[in-house]
Amino acid sequence: MLDDFFMRSIIGGVGVATVVGPLGCFVVWRRLAYFGDTLSHSALLGVALALLLQINITLSVFITSVFVAFALLFLQKGQKLSSDTLLGILAHSTIALGLIALSFMTWVRVDLMGFLFGDILSITKQDILIIWVGGLLVLFCLILVWKKLFATTVSPEIAEAEGLNPQRSNFFFMIMLALVIAISMKIVGVMLLTALLIIPAASARHFSTSPEQMAIISILFGISSVLFGLFGSLEFDIPAGPSIIVASLILFLTTISKNLIFKNS
Amino acid sequence: MLRKENALITLTNAGVRRDRKWLVRGITMSVHSGEIVTLIGPNGSGKTTTAKMALGLLGVNEGTTGRKKNLRIGYVPQKLQIDWTVPIKVKRFISLTNKISDKEIEFALSLTNTSHLSNKEVRMLSGGELQRVMVARAIALSPEFLVLDEPVQGVDYKGEDAIYNLIEETRTKLNCGILLISHDLHMVMSTTDKVICLNGHICCSGTPGVVTTSPEFKDLFGERMATNLAIYQHNHDHEHLIDGSIKK
Numbered sequence: 001m002l003d004d005f006f007m008r009s010i011i012g013g014v015g016v017a018t019v020v021g022p023l024g025c026f027v028v029w030r031r032l033a034y035f036g037d038t039l040s041h042s043a044l045l046g047v048a049l050a051l052l053l054q055i056n057i058t059l060s061v062f063i064t065s066v067f068v069a070f071a072l073l074f075l076q077k078g079q080k081l082s083s084d085t086l087l088g089i090l091a092h093s094t095i096a097l098g099l100i101a102l103s104f105m106t107w108v109r110v111d112l113m114g115f116l117f118g119d120i121l122s123i124t125k126q127d128i129l130i131i132w133v134g135g136l137l138v139l140f141c142l143i144l145v146w147k148k149l150f151a152t153t154v155s156p157e158i159a160e161a162e163g164l165n166p167q168r169s170n171f172f173f174m175i176m177l178a179l180v181i182a183i184s185m186k187i188v189g190v191m192l193l194t195a196l197l198i199i200p201a202a203s204a205r206h207f208s209t210s211p212e213q214m215a216i217i218s219i220l221f222g223i224s225s226v227l228f229g230l231f232g233s234l235e236f237d238i239p240a241g242p243s244i245i246v247a248s249l250i251l252f253l254t255t256i257s258k259n260l261i262f263k264n265s
Numbered sequence: 266m267l268r269k270e271n272a273l274i275t276l277t278n279a280g281v282r283r284d285r286k287w288l289v290r291g292i293t294m295s296v297h298s299g300e301i302v303t304l305i306g307p308n309g310s311g312k313t314t315t316a317k318m319a320l321g322l323l324g325v326n327e328g329t330t331g332r333k334k335n336l337r338i339g340y341v342p343q344k345l346q347i348d349w350t351v352p353i354k355v356k357r358f359i360s361l362t363n364k365i366s367d368k369e370i371e372f373a374l375s376l377t378n379t380s381h382l383s384n385k386e387v388r389m390l391s392g393g394e395l396q397r398v399m400v401a402r403a404i405a406l407s408p409e410f411l412v413l414d415e416p417v418q419g420v421d422y423k424g425e426d427a428i429y430n431l432i433e434e435t436r437t438k439l440n441c442g443i444l445l446i447s448h449d450l451h452m453v454m455s456t457t458d459k460v461i462c463l464n465g466h467i468c469c470s471g472t473p474g475v476v477t478t479s480p481e482f483k484d485l486f487g488e489r490m491a492t493n494l495a496i497y498q499h500n501h502d503h504e505h506l507i508d509g510s511i512k513k
Contacts, residue, residue, distance in 0.1 A: 029351045151361045154347055161320045161340035162362040162406065208352040209386070 005121055009230055009240065012123045012131050016184045016196070017222030019135035022142055022215035023180050024201035024222075026173060029153050029211075033198050034084055035072070038091040040181050040193035042068040044098035047115050047185075051108050052101060058130055058182045065178035068094060095190075118189035118241025120230070127186055134183040138176050145172050150211055187226075188241040199248040200225060203255045221251055272297050273336060273410045273442040274319045279328035281314050288314045291466045292328070296410065296442040301432070303445045303453045306463035307485065312446045313343055315463060316412050319444055339408030341399045341416050343446075347387055355390070356383045359402045373405035374398070376431055378424070392419035400428055404435050411435065411443045425449070429456055450486070 027036050046064030050057040068090055075086050102110055111119065142149075151159040152166040160166050181193060188196050200221035201214070208214035228251075229244030236243075272295035280290035289311030296302050296319070304312045317323040318330055320340060347353065359370045374380045377397040382390065390398060400416050413432065417425040429449075433456045436443055447453045453460065454473040461470040462482055469481040476482050 029348055031348060154351060154353060154358070154361060155342065155345055157317075157322060157342050158340050158345075159362055160322055161342075161412070162338050164362055202350070205350050205352065209354060210352055210357060214352050 005123070006230070006234065008123050008125070008128060009120045010227065012128045013120060013187055013226035013230060013244070014223050015128070015131040015135050016187045017200070017226045018219050019138050019180055020184060020197050021200055021204075021219030021222045023138070023177060024197035025204070025211065025215050025218055026149065026153060027177070027194075027197050028201045028205070033194060034087045034091075036177065036181075036197050037194040038072070038087045038094075039065045039068060039177060040185070040190045041091040042094035042098075043181055043185050043190045043193075044115060045094045045101070046098075046182075047110075048098045048101035048105075051105055051110065058134075058185075061185055062178050062182035064094075065181050066175060069174040069178060114189070115185070116189045116191045117239060118185075118187050118192060118244075120187045120240045120244075121233075123186060131183050131186075134179055138179050141172065141176060145169060149173055188244055192241055192245050195245045195248065196222065196225075199245070199252050203248070203252040206255050206258070221248065225251055272331070273333050274444075275331040276315070276318055276325075277329045277331075279318050279325045279330055281311075281318060281323055282326040287465065289318075289463065289465055290327070292318065292463075293467070294319075294461055294470070296444050298409065298442050299436060299440045300459065301436055301443045301445060301457045302459045302461065303447060303457040304461050304463055305447065305450065305453060306468075310463040311465055312463055313414055315461075316414055316444055316446055320412055333409070337406065337409045339403030339406040339411045339441075341396075341403045341411075341413045343414040343418075345395065345399060349388055351388070353387050354383070355379070355385055355387060355398055358387050358398065359405050361402070363406055365405050369405055373401040376404060377401040377428065393421060393424060396420050397424065397428070400431070404431070404439075407439055407441075409439075409441050411441050413443065414446045415448065416445070417447070417449065425452070432456065 027033060042064050043061045046061030047057055049055075049064060050060035053060070072083075072086060072090060075081075075090075076083060079086065102108075102112065113119075114122070148159070148164050149169045149172070151164055152169040156166040159169075180197075184193055184196065200218040203221050204214045204217035207217050225248035226244055228247035230240060232238065232247060233240040233243040275295040276292045279292045281288045282290075292311075292315055294302065294315075304315055306312050314323060318325055320338065321330065321332060355374070356367075356370055359365055359373060365373075370383065371380060374383055377400050379394065379397045379401055382394060382398060387395065387398070396416060396419055400413070403411055403413070411432075416432070417428050420428060429452045432443060432445065435441065445453070445457065454477065457473060459470065460473050460476040462468045462476055462485060464485055468485055469476050469479045471479075
């Protein structure tokens with residue numbers, strides 16, 4: 001079954017959709033879309049470092065993302081600049097640094113488009129293993145900290161006053177986000193990754209009355225986007241990564257138009 | 266006056282500084298079980314900052330803070346902004362930080378007249394409704410230490426009265442210590458045990474009777490307010506005549 005590239009793509013894509021769904025909800029609730037974007041852009045620097053140091057790409061991307069996340073925390077403490085300015089600085093300088101580093105390495109031939117916009121059809125058995133093992137690990141950790149992380153999301157002040165530890169929850173969240181970025185990069189690439197995080201979650205909002213429900217619905221929307229996107233890519237011979245994102249966009253537009261119709265009736 | 270032993274929280278000469286400017290400084294206070302301590306003062310006088318020091322939300326830049334070990338705290342912050350995208354119903358919001366049974370949730374909501382809201386989404390509540398729900402939530406935790414930062418803002422007049430009564434009842438029922446921040450001086454003076462008057466530092470403190478007659482209080486809130494409140498406190502032993510003289 002795994003010998004067919006299309007089957008491998010589906011299994012890998014579904015794995016990624018399952019783990020980005022709940023995490024994407026937190027990104028939406030906490031208004032971290034741009035933060036997610038910055039972390040995924042920094043993945044390109046991670047790729048360059050991996051090639052330079054001859055280490056595993058997933059590991060290198062993970063470490064780079066964590067590093068950028070903490071660089072941001074550090075800058076936020078010392079600077080008077082707003083967070084989105086700092087994020088913009090980090091997002092684009094890491095991309096630029098990554099591209100420069102790649103251009104120096106004349107001895108490696110890299111498929112830059114693949115890293116930027118995803119290369120799901122070339123997914124290997126090892127990639128699938130990384131996605132599912134890493135994904136299940138993240139989901140397991142997320143379930144463990146779910147209640148605390150959610151309380152911190154609703155109100156960090158109430159959570160801390162009433163005995164929880166928001167700093168620790170935030171720390172775990174960043175690690176989980178970095179890990180998800182590292183394992184999902186192959187599917188849609190660093191430029192489109194945030195879309196996969198937030199579009200299914202945003203679509204799920206209209207149908208949810210509890211956070212758990214929203215997480216599960218965004219998983220389902222994510223999986224549908226991957227399936228429709230992959231079949232669309234095969235059918236119309238279009239690139240798979242963008243095709244998945246467009247599928248999720250169509251789903252999103254359908255949900256909001258449904259919501260509009262409901263409101264009018 | 267400062268019984269350090271058995272206090273739920275103590276601040277000793279505590280202060281918070283931001284960018285070389287002291288938000289508050291030299292705060293020495295404590296809250297004991299069964300006691301209502303009220304912070305009053307003009308805008309920007311450091312009331313919320315002081316409450317946050319007491320809660321441990323803000324580290325102090327000088328002085329020390331102490332809290333009883335494993336102190337069960339209920340907190341009603343001044344502002345709560347939940348993002349529109351967070352799907353959370355009132356019921357779920359009540360048990361946000363601790364497990365609370367459905368029965369207890371219902372009971373707490375009934376205390377603030379908000380039972381009918383339990384299945385509503387928090388973002389659909391009006392300002393006053395949210396405030397009542399937050400008070401209900403803090404009480405439902407059966408806290409040992411309850412901190413209420415302007416709990417009646419946006420609540421209608423009748424509801425205001427009810428919430429102050431509820432706060433007093435809660436003190437008796439749970440024997441908890443309460444730190445209250447309020448602008449409503451009349452209400453405050455009738456229910457509180459100790460008033461701390463802030464303006465970047467402690468201007469004056471003591472029982473409501475003592476504070477309202479102190480010159481610092483008159484400075485801060487104006488002669489008229491001070492006199493009004495003094496009437497309120499002392500109307501049992503003397504009368505203020507129209508010309509300002511006092512008839513015993």
